[in-house]
Structure formats: C-alpha cells, structure tokens
Amino acid sequence: AQTVTQSQPEMSVQEAETVTLSCTYDTSESDYYLFWYKQPPSRQMILVIRQEAYKQQNATENRFSVNFQKAAKSFSLKISDSQLGDAAMYFCGLGSNYKLTFGKGTLLTVNP
Amino acid sequence: EAGVVQSPRYKIIEKKQPVAFWCNPISGHNTLYWYRQNLGQGPELLIRYENEEAVDDSQLPKDRFSAERLKGVDSTLKIQPAELGDSAVYLCASSLGIGMGDTEAFFGQGTRLTVV
Numbered sequence: 001a002q003t004v005t006q007s008q009p010e011m012s013v014q015e016a017e018t019v020t021l022s023c024t025y026d027t028s029e030s031d032y033y034l035f036w037y038k039q040p041p042s043r044q045m046i047l048v049i050r051q052e053a054y055k056q057q058n059a060t061e062n063r064f065s066v067n068f069q070k071a072a073k074s075f076s077l078k079i080s081d082s083q084l085g086d087a088a089m090y091f092c093g094l095g096s097n098y099k100l101t102f103g104k105g106t107l108l109t110v111n112p
Numbered sequence: 113e114a115g116v117v118q119s120p121r122y123k124i125i126e127k128k129q130p131v132a133f134w135c136n137p138i139s140g141h142n143t144l145y146w147y148r149q150n151l152g153q154g155p156e157l158l159i160r161y162e163n164e165e166a167v168d169d170s171q172l173p174k175d176r177f178s179a180e181r182l183k184g185v186d187s188t189l190k191i192q193p194a195e196l197g198d199s200a201v202y203l204c205a206s207s208l209g210i211g212m213g214d215t216e217a218f219f220g221q222g223t224r225l226t227v228v
Binding site: 102 | 145201
C-alpha cells in the first residue's frame with residue numbers, strides 16, 4: 001500500500017512572496033514518481049511538477065521547485081514569486097505501477 | 113490536441129435513480145482512470161483500465177457501480193441506484209501507459225454529481 005500525507009489543510013501567502021507546501025509519503029516500491037497537481041475552482045487537475053525517485057537532483061519548473069528528501073520520504077513544493085493565479089488546491093501524488101495516490105490537499109490562498 | 117473530455121459537467125438526480133458519466137481520453141492513451149473526489153478530499157481511485165481491460169477495480173463498489181471501456185477508447189461509469197453518499201466529483205484521467213513514468217495522468221474537468 002502507498003500513502004500520501006499533506007499536513008497543511010490551508011496556507012496563505014502574500015503576492016510576490018515564497019511559500020512551501022509539505023508532503024510526506026510511504027511506499028514499499030523502489031521505483032516511483034512524485035507529483036504536485038494544482039486544482040483550481042474549474043476542478044481540472046493540472047500537473048505542476050514531477051520528480052523521478054531515482055534522481056537526486058530536485059526538479060524545477062519556472063517558479064516551482066521541489067525539495068525531495070528520499071530517506072525522509074518528504075516531497076515539499078516551493079512556489080516563488082507567488083501570483084494571484086497560483087491560488088488553488090494543491091495535491092501531492094505518488095505514482096508507481098500505474099497506481100497514482102493523492103494526499104488530501106492544501107488550499108493555497110494568495111493575498112494581494 | 114484535445115485533452116480528456118468528460119460529460120456532463122454537472123448532474124443532479126434523486127436517490128435510487130441511475131446515472132452515467134462519459135469520458136473520452138487523450139488519443140493514444142492506453143491507461144484510463146476513474147477517480148472519485150469527495151468534498152475537501154483528494155481524488156481516490158475507483159478503477160483503472162489498460163486498453164479495454166479493467167486491471168484494478170478493487171476500490172469500485174461493485175454492488176452499485178459499473179464501468180466499461182469498449183474498444184479501449186471511451187469509457188462510461190454508471191451508478192445504479194445512486195445513494196446520497198455518492199455525491200462527489202467524478203474525475204476521469206488518462207496516461208500513455210507505456211512506462212512506469214507514465215503514471216503522469218492528464219485529467220478531465222470532472223462531473224459534479226449531487227444526489228438529493
């Protein structure tokens with residue numbers, strides 16, 4: 001079984017500031033991927049960033065970066081220079097053997 | 113390229129009535145997922161298809177839920193009869209399904225079901 005835990009139900013950040021969303025996971029698989037998805041009010045899940053577990057280098061996508069600590073089974077998302085359009089639910093996901101498991105999500109509010 | 117298309121976007125039905133949701137995945141994607149997302153929760157897998165074969169339906173309540181993916185393309189998820197607790201958003205997703213990395217799934221906009 002694989003589990004994903006997001007311990008922050010809600011977070012807020014000022015526009016242009018930096019915020020970090022936390023995620024821990026557990027899996028018995030040696031090969032897996034980690035994802036962060038964004039879900040705006042439109043409900044469509046949009047992939048923000050992905051990390052291959054076998055890679056030591058942390059993934060980055062423009063203003064989004066992750067801090068992947070494999071031994072600690074931690075996978076946090078850092079959003080730099082936050083924008084109003086970043087406001088959404090963010091879900092951490094763990095994928096292995098075609099099974100994709102999500103955490104309960106963190107609601108991010110961006111204050112102007 | 114068109115994304116994952118789901119219909120309808122909203123559905124309100126009375127309890128004990130049947131309901132069906134339709135999903136058209138991204139062209140060429142072999143793997144199709146149906147997820148249920150309760151309010152304030154993350155999506156939970158109901159069923160996964162590899163082409164037309166349901167390879168993981170362990171979380172599908174088989175007494176009232178059924179799904180099919182004829183010809184390995186479009187899929188339909190049905191609930192009969194619906195219960196109040198079935199109110200949720202039903203998300204469809206697809207992935208290439210070639211390598212393990214293709215658990216990267218692309219999602220539709222979902223169907224919000226309200227059972228009254």
